[in-house]
Amino acid sequence: MSLTMKDLEQVLSLANLDVEPHEKEIYLDQLTNILEQMETLGKLDLEGVKPSAYACEHSTFLREDIVKQSAVSLEKNAPEWELNSFRVPKILAD
Amino acid sequence: MEILEKSVKEIHGLLKNRVLKCRDLIIQTYKNIEQQEPEIQSFISLAKEESISRSEEIDRLYDKGEELPVLAGIPIAVKDNICIKGQKTTCASRMLADFVAPYDATVTKKLTEHYMIPVGKLNMDEFAMGSSTENSVFHTTRNPWSLDCVPGGSSGGSTASVAAGQVPLSLGSDTGGSIRQPAAFCGVTGFKPTYGRVSRYGLVAFASSLDQIGPVAKNVEDISCVLNAISGHDSMDSTSADIAVPDFTLCLGKDIKGLKIGVPAELFGPAINSDVRQCVINGLELLSKEGACWEEVNMESFPHAIETYYILSSAEASANLARFDGVKYGHRYHNAKNIKEMYKKTRGSGFGSEVKRRIILGTYVLSAGYYDAYYAKAQKMRTLFKLDFAKAFKKYDVLITPSSPTTAFKIGEKIEDPLDMYTADIATIPVNLAGLPAISVPCGFVDGLPAGLQVIGKAFDEETVLKVAYKYQQLTDFHKKKPKLLN
Numbered sequence: 001m002s003l004t005m006k007d008l009e010q011v012l013s014l015a016n017l018d019v020e021p022h023e024k025e026i027y028l029d030q031l032t033n034i035l036e037q038m039e040t041l042g043k044l045d046l047e048g049v050k051p052s053a054y055a056c057e058h059s060t061f062l063r064e065d066i067v068k069q070s071a072v073s074l075e076k077n078a079p080e081w082e083l084n085s086f087r088v089p090k091i092l093a094d
Numbered sequence: 095m096e097i098l099e100k101s102v103k104e105i106h107g108l109l110k111n112r113v114l115k116c117r118d119l120i121i122q123t124y125k126n127i128e129q130q131e132p133e134i135q136s137f138i139s140l141a142k143e144e145s146i147s148r149s150e151e152i153d154r155l156y157d158k159g160e161e162l163p164v165l166a167g168i169p170i171a172v173k174d175n176i177c178i179k180g181q182k183t184t185c186a187s188r189m190l191a192d193f194v195a196p197y198d199a200t201v202t203k204k205l206t207e208h209y210m211i212p213v214g215k216l217n218m219d220e221f222a223m224g225s226s227t228e229n230s231v232f233h234t235t236r237n238p239w240s241l242d243c244v245p246g247g248s249s250g251g252s253t254a255s256v257a258a259g260q261v262p263l264s265l266g267s268d269t270g271g272s273i274r275q276p277a278a279f280c281g282v283t284g285f286k287p288t289y290g291r292v293s294r295y296g297l298v299a300f301a302s303s304l305d306q307i308g309p310v311a312k313n314v315e316d317i318s319c320v321l322n323a324i325s326g327h328d329s330m331d332s333t334s335a336d337i338a339v340p341d342f343t344l345c346l347g348k349d350i351k352g353l354k355i356g357v358p359a360e361l362f363g364p365a366i367n368s369d370v371r372q373c374v375i376n377g378l379e380l381l382s383k384e385g386a387c388w389e390e391v392n393m394e395s396f397p398h399a400i401e402t403y404y405i406l407s408s409a410e411a412s413a414n415l416a417r418f419d420g421v422k423y424g425h426r427y428h429n430a431k432n433i434k435e436m437y438k439k440t441r442g443s444g445f446g447s448e449v450k451r452r453i454i455l456g457t458y459v460l461s462a463g464y465y466d467a468y469y470a471k472a473q474k475m476r477t478l479f480k481l482d483f484a485k486a487f488k489k490y491d492v493l494i495t496p497s498s499p500t501t502a503f504k505i506g507e508k509i510e511d512p513l514d515m516y517t518a519d520i521a522t523i524p525v526n527l528a529g530l531p532a533i534s535v536p537c538g539f540v541d542g543l544p545a546g547l548q549v550i551g552k553a554f555d556e557e558t559v560l561k562v563a564y565k566y567q568q569l570t571d572f573h574k575k576k577p578k579l580l581n
Contacts, residue, residue: 008454015412015457016419016434017450018442027454033513034455038401041471051473052480054303055529056289057553058335072196079426086421089436 003032098262102316106164116167120149123169127260135233136255138174140214166209170263173252174215177296178202185298186230187220189418189425189444199296200328208323216251220446222300224248225518228509229448238577243502246276252310253280264310269300270403271522273308274534278497278546281536284310285317288554289529290335293328299414301407304526313573314564318342345557346564351385356490360396367500373538373545374496380569395478399523405459405472412456479527487552495521497534497546531556533563536572
């Protein structure tokens with residue numbers, strides 16, 4: 001299961017990540033090596049083993065949906081802020 | 095400088111008896127920081143004015159004769175992925191270079207409740223991804239024991255600052271060894287509590303099922319004091335455990351007669367530097383003389399630690415870091431024609447290469463057609479790690495291993511080879527996969543560089559880990575050694 005340039009470009013698109021063309025070659029090379037190492041898991045027979053999403057045995061919990069903290073200012077960290085909203089580039093095509 | 099070499103309890107005594115003013119302690123702390131910083135570069139930002147003003151408030155309380163907690167007035171530095179309201183929290187990334195935290199992390203609130211003084215934010219690998227602190231967008235922190243070596247990572251600033259005598263205490267975060275491996279490299283004591291023991295609210299998430307905040311100090315006693323302050327259930331973190339928190343200082347000094355130690359054979363093989371291995375074996379022999387007994391145990395899952403960890407942590411990171419899109423906060427690429435281009439160029443220009451590599455890997459292993467082959471298998475492997483530990487802990491009270499396969503490596507030595515860098519964490523990763531508590535204590539020197547011994551305990555049995563590590567530090571003086579630049 002080796003990684004191709006097409007796979008890499010598909011993943012970059014899924015991840016909304018822009019990388020320079022020369023970086024793609026480096027990533028392809030490095031990720032091919034990394035995935036080769038990862039494939040050792042593929043050779044293991046894990047039939048019947050239950051997956052663990054968490055390490056912990058204690059249960060997670062939910063709390064009542066009640067606001068306990070005062071609202072934080074969103075404006076301060078916003079890259080662009082206008083009319084009490086985040087301003088972003090055009091979403092719909094012309 | 096000498097004041098910061100004292101233990102937390104000693105400093106507390108001086109403050110309480112008014113032999114030492116908190117303000118003078120803080121001024122001295124900044125002198126130490128400023129003196130060492132040009133060479134070590136542990137910090138990303140300092141909070142000098144706030145800290146001095148806070149120290150004056152604490153002096154007033156002490157002057158009034160108020161009973162203050164043992165940590166009151168003690169300076170602490172905080173890894174820059176933990177939020178302190180009103181201060182920058184950059185995660186050592188261009189993405190968050192100007193981000194000002196709008197709220198306090200729960201651990202920060204707890205430090206404040208204990209009247210501690212957070213003096214600054216510490217350097218780290220970007221978003222805690224790395225084992226050398228070379229992946230910081232700002233600068234590479236250097237190892238106080240040898241300036242051409244890395245301090246380890248990702249909490250390299252947290253451990254280098256304590257080793258260099260800049261601060262007596264710090265907080266780091268540990269996802270695959272990010273407190274213990276740099277603690278070993280820098281010759282300090284670093285502790286990862288059980289997953290769920292310390293709230294992660296306000297810690298910028300890397301891999302949520304593995305991340306845990308923990309303290310760094312010069313010795314186990316100081317670690318226990320900080321752990322007392324930061325532990326406990328928190329309704330703001332749904333994975334926080336509602337389990338009673340003992341006084342972690344009470345277990346210190348208890349004897350270890352009859353203690354059973356398991357020694358995983360997989361972490362004493364050829365992958366471990368023979369001198370590091372010998373340092374750990376010497377440690378085991380010292381503990382034996384105190385009545386503990388040890389024997390080898392096989393942990394069959396351990397050889398698959400790297401694969402399991404990098405699949406799970408990268409998958410979780412790819413999801414957690416999806417929030418950095420240039421819309422609500424952080425870096426934004428401003429010349430995009432549409433929103434899709436803005437997302438892509440913001441993320442492309444905001445993240446460094448290791449973070450991008452892990453996002454790509456994580457997205458790939460979660461994508462259709464590859465999920466079962468990688469992610470689902472790694473989740474099953476995690477079960478086998480848990481089962482291996484559960485079996486071992488039926489027989490043993492603790493496990494002891496090296497904290498890292500080698501001592502600190504040279505700056506630049508592994509940065510071009512990610513897979514080689516990942517192997518720096520082989521001894522620490524299994525602990526995170528099983529959510530267990532573990533400590534790294536200095537256990538000797540190899541060619542002048544510190545080596546670390548790791549004690550691993552059962553979930554929520556931090557006390558036994560601390561008891562063993564404390565006993566070890568009573569028998570040795572490696573934790574008292576100082577790098578040459580401090581002599």
